[in-house]
Amino acid sequence: MNKDLTVGKPETVLWKFCLPLFGSIIFQQLYNIADSLVAGKFIGENALAAVGNSYEITLIFIAFAFGCNIGCSVVVSRLFGSKKYNEMKTAVYTTMISSAVLCVTLMVFGLVCSGGLLRIIHTPAEIFADSGLYLNIYILGLPFLFFYNIATGIFSALGDSKTPFIFLAFSSTANIIVDILFVAAFHMGVAGVAWATFLCQGISCVLAMIVVLKRLAGIQTEEAVKLYSFDMFRKIAVIAVPSILQQSFISVGNIVIQSVINDCGVEVTAGYAAAIKLNNLVITSFTTLANGLSNYTAQNMGAGILPRIKAGFKAGVKMVWLLCIPIAVLYLSAAKALVSFFINEPSQLALASGTRFLYIVTPFYFVVSVKLIADGILRGASLMKNFMIATFTDLILRVILAQVLAGQVGYIGIWCAWPIGWTIATVLSVTFYRKGPWRG
Numbered sequence: 360m361n362k363d364l365t366v367g368k369p370e371t372v373l374w375k376f377c378l379p380l381f382g383s384i385i386f387q388q389l390y391n392i393a394d395s396l397v398a399g400k401f402i403g404e405n406a407l408a409a410v411g412n413s414y415e416i417t418l419i420f421i422a423f424a425f426g427c428n429i430g431c432s433v434v435v436s437r438l439f440g441s442k443k444y445n446e447m448k449t450a451v452y453t454t455m456i457s458s459a460v461l462c463v464t465l466m467v468f469g470l471v472c473s474g475g476l477l478r479i480i481h482t483p484a485e486i487f488a489d490s491g492l493y494l495n496i497y498i499l500g501l502p503f504l505f506f507y508n509i510a511t512g513i514f515s516a517l518g519d520s521k522t523p524f525i526f527l528a529f530s531s532t533a534n535i536i537v538d539i540l541f542v543a544a545f546h547m548g549v550a551g552v553a554w555a556t557f558l559c560q561g562i563s564c565v566l567a568m569i570v571v572l573k574r575l576a577g578i579q580t581e582e583a584v585k586l587y588s589f590d591m592f593r594k595i596a597v598i599a600v601p602s603i604l605q606q607s608f609i610s611v612g613n614i615v616i617q618s619v620i621n622d623c624g625v626e627v628t629a630g631y632a633a634a635i636k637l638n639n640l641v642i643t644s645f646t647t648l649a650n651g652l653s654n655y656t657a658q659n660m661g662a663g664i665l666p667r668i669k670a671g672f673k674a675g676v677k678m679v680w681l682l683c684i685p686i687a688v689l690y691l692s693a694a695k696a697l698v699s700f701f702i703n704e705p706s707q708l709a710l711a712s713g714t715r716f717l718y719i720v721t722p723f724y725f726v727v728s729v730k731l732i733a734d735g736i737l738r739g740a741s742l743m744k745n746f747m748i749a750t751f752t753d754l755i756l757r758v759i760l761a762q763v764l765a766g767q768v769g770y771i772g773i774w775c776a777w778p779i780g781w782t783i784a785t786v787l788s789v790t791f792y793r794k795g796p797w798r799g
Contacts (some may be wrong), residue, residue, distance in 0.1 A: 364658040365460070365661075365667070369667050369671050370673075373675065377520065377648050379645050380522045382527075383524040383647070385644065386531035393531075393538045395414075395633065395636050396680060397542050397703050399702045401542045402796050404626075404709065405485055405489070406552075407485075407633065407702055408625050409490040409493060410490075412482055413490045415610070415614050415617040416476050416477070416614065419608070419610040420465055421606070423603050425602075426507060428603060431450065431451065431509055432515050432516045434450045434739070435513060437660060438716065439518075439658065440660070441463055445580040445581065448584040449585045449588050450594070457592055458506070460499050460500055460511055466498055470495060476614075480614050480617045483621060483625050486628075494502070500556065500784040503565075507560065507564040507568075510571045511567065516654055518654070518658070519574075526563050526566055529650060530563035565790050567593075596652070601746065608750075615758050615761075616757065616758060619773060621711060623769065625704045625769050626708040626712070628707065630698065630711065630716070633709075634717055635716070637697055637717065638716070641724055644682065645682075645731045645732075648730040648731075648732070649734055649738075653736070653739035656668050656738075657739040668736060668797040672732060676732055677735075683728055689709070691721055691722075692720040694713075696709070698710055699712050702721075702723075710763070719777070720774065723781050728779040729745075730784055730789070733749075735787040748791075749788040749791060752783060752784045753781060756776070756779060757780035760775070
């Protein structure tokens, strides 16, 4: 059901809209967590390291899919808020056609260059083959990744956060079952983990696209809809390209950091692979709530109701801090158990490295969550320059500090790069938010 986010009490509207989004991202993360869990428990520590190692490269492709999602979502939200339904449909079809071309290009690049990418990040020889196998199968599923993200972006732009939740709940649950079936019963190894994700994400994508096309067909327009518009492409690209660059540079930065971690040995890599899954679950949850705030901001900007945006920021911070409290308690009190959950009989070094990562970064979730909420508003208001400055500051600091501190205090120095980068970037994001057109 489509939902107008420009009416109603802002806090109530955001809670109703963002809670299903939060549920969706929990299930979305189950894809990656299930892969790591099954690899670590049913195959071994090296398999977990291989999946975690490849994951850093897959984030590059996810960055492009996310950019298409947010570019389409913000533009469609604004057009929906201003009730320009004809232009809204053109924006959707333009995104689909452009994304298809981009997706094919990335698939060719990925399949040709996967081995080189794994060498760039210093992938250990003992996990190189499995890392390459997992990565190549993942690349074959890129069309599903792209079009599912576009579908969820459209649902969110129309104020519907429940439909994506239903799809993800089904597909993620199925992914866990198929993961175990392919690995434990069919003994397919790392390939089984990858093919399970491919299959379940594919089904979810097809179903989501069918529903979104039917939803669009039900919105009446006064004249024929253009299937492609270069002017609309430009409007989408203004949002999508900075988002892609942001996520891509973060991914490249993570790859550089991954190469530093890989130099510490397979055991540290395995511990990091387990801990970073737990960290990504939290950060992605914050980001998803921030994306919901982008849709809220865009709809209200389209309707010209700027005071609601300040109220949205306060409600967003309240939401993420309420989420931070149980996560911080869980991660700080049960870090060893959580890391061990991913690895069958973990080595002492793997367990120590993963546990210390959680101890160091968890308290700073209260900081980075505020940054991401401010970023969500900046993106929804198309203030992409400010958004990019804050993001790149965080990334550059983390990459430089990880390399410098690794030589001083080992992997613990790498872990410390996260909170330092987060803190400085949060100050920038909040400052830019406070200078927005809704001030006063």
